[in-house]
Amino acid sequence: MTSPQRPVSVTTLAAMKRRGERITCLTAYDASLARVMSEAGVEIILVGDSLGMVVQGYDTTLPVTVDDMLYHSRCVARGMAQAAGREPLLLVDLPFMSYATPEQAMHSAARLMKEGGAQMVKLEGGAAQVDVVQALTAQGIPVCAHLGLTPQSVHKLGGYKVQGRETEAAESMLRDALALQRAGADMLILECIPSSLAARMRAALLIPVIGIGAGADCDGQVLVITDVLGLSAQPPRFALDYAELHGAPRQAIAAFIDDVRAGRFPQAAQCFS
Ligand code: KIV
Numbered sequence: 001m002t003s004p005q006r007p008v009s010v011t012t013l014a015a016m017k018r019r020g021e022r023i024t025c026l027t028a029y030d031a032s033l034a035r036v037m038s039e040a041g042v043e044i045i046l047v048g049d050s051l052g053m054v055v056q057g058y059d060t061t062l063p064v065t066v067d068d069m070l071y072h073s074r075c076v077a078r079g080m081a082q083a084a085g086r087e088p089l090l091l092v093d094l095p096f097m098s099y100a101t102p103e104q105a106m107h108s109a110a111r112l113m114k115e116g117g118a119q120m121v122k123l124e125g126g127a128a129q130v131d132v133v134q135a136l137t138a139q140g141i142p143v144c145a146h147l148g149l150t151p152q153s154v155h156k157l158g159g160y161k162v163q164g165r166e167t168e169a170a171e172s173m174l175r176d177a178l179a180l181q182r183a184g185a186d187m188l189i190l191e192c193i194p195s196s197l198a199a200r201m202r203a204a205l206l207i208p209v210i211g212i213g214a215g216a217d218c219d220g221q222v223l224v225i226t227d228v229l230g231l232s233a234q235p236p237r238f239a240l241d242y243a244e245l246h247g248a249p250r251q252a253i254a255a256f257i258d259d260v261r262a263g264r265f266p267q268a269a270q271c272f273s
Helices: 010-019 031-040 066-082 102-116 127-138 151-157 167-183 195-204 242-246 249-262
Strands: 023-027 044-047 089-093 120-124 143-148 187-191 209-212 220-223
Touching: 010 023, 010 089, 023 249, 031 044, 031 066, 031 249, 044 066, 044 220, 066 089, 066 102, 102 120, 102 127, 120 127, 120 151, 127 143, 127 167, 143 167, 167 187, 167 195, 187 195, 195 209, 220 249, 242 249
Parallel strands: 023 044, 023 220, 044 089, 089 120, 120 143, 143 187, 187 209, 209 220
Antiparallel strands: none
């Protein structure tokens, strides 16, 4: 187990992967839930651009701006600072079109870190992002890549659908993941892909692989907090409503963490074949 005093860092996460300990990650957009989930012991808090849909009420994440991300990151960082116990790592999304060039990515990421308290930034996309990832990591900015169903490309993908089912798409995703790791990415999120593909990618990569709708054979799991708490109007199939099972947000978050660590989440019903 990691020390309860030390804040979670990229090295903590790498060590957890090496030791085969499952990593937990939840999204947060405000101080209250950030405090509760910090005290429950989650390793990573993600200020996701999903806030565009779950907080702002848009149909997609595309309208979200760097200023929106900064506002919510500051709220979350304040909640984390109020919490007792080990401090999670604060991961913040680079929103749509805020990292179209390495220069723009560095400017946006610098704002998220200096003004928003981000300790790692997340971006969506494969081989096309290698230059951006290299530029960011060369400046000491930890990067989490995101492959599979990448919501910022929803219009290109033709909807929120499982990705990587065809052989060529699966091989291409694996090549992309390896290229992103070589470029310096510290972590990878895989969204909505077949469980067998996620398992292959986890085995092929040295960096932690966190799944969402990617099956149980990942180094960790992430969920959107409104899905966990039963607050989403149309939760995706890969989510599980822990609040309905356990009654209170604190217990629901603790149950999620326990389930991931014990390998009980996800089950077949939350996985794709
Ligand atoms: O924005 C977000 O919340 C995310 C998760 C779904 C991984 O990217």
